[in-house]
């Protein structure tokens with residue numbers, strides 16, 4: 129019996145959604161992409177609760193099978209679809225175990241720092257959450273500590289990719305999509321955060337090159353968001369450099 133087309137419920141502004149979409153694109157997995165717009169609260173709808181009771185993206189429906197959690201989804205797709213190159217999730221149990229180890233680390237460290245920093249400095253208001261400088265400062269500490277570990281431990285090897293190998297794995301996809309979220313920061317701030325980590329910057333470029341044109345296709349939304357936030361910031365800056373009479377402020381003179 130032919131299984132119906134894989135449905136991927138995703139919001140491309142979400143890092144784990146992009147990782148799942150990128151894996152599908154790279155491996156020629158034919159999907160129906162269903163947009164769940166978090167900024168419009170679509171993930172809270174009763175229809176989506178049927179797909180994922182956790183009300184988070186990404187999620188998949190494959191025939192009568194539902195699954196959430198990006199890492200579990202990618203691992204499932206790797207087994208469910210034939211012909212996927214071994215380097216993505218090697219059958220060698222030791223290499224596979226190391227990939228699981230870096231992905232587990234990612235979720236409670238790099239992801240934790242990146243999401244909380246970006247939400248509390250830029251993205252929060254788009255989903256109805258106020259910016260919180262104290263939470264941003266806490267998240268920044270986690271982010272810097274995670275970037276140091278990424279630089280010194282996970283990228284410490286001869287190969288260009290995580291765990292020192294010469295071809296990317298699903299861990300590279302998951303973690304690079306996370307760090308790409310920093311695109312929405314203003315360029316000075318993004319560079320302040322990333323520029324001390326030379327190996328990390330090189331790894332982002334190498335992963336982009338190894339996965340293009342799909343990498344750029346799934347990240348386009350972030351580049352558009354970046355431009356939108358830049359325009360907003362320059363409008364705010366212009367407002368505050370205009371003479372106060374033009375702003376409609378009250379002159380003290």
Ligand SMILES: N[C@@H](CCC(=O)N[C@@H](CS)C(=O)NCC(=O)O)C(=O)O
Pocket residue numbers: 141142143144145166171183184185186196197198199
């Ligand atoms: N561990 C999950 C994380 C899923 C997640 O946090 N998704 C976010 C978007 S990046 C979401 O749906 N947020 C909606 C909400 O929390 O209200 C995964 O890897 O799939």
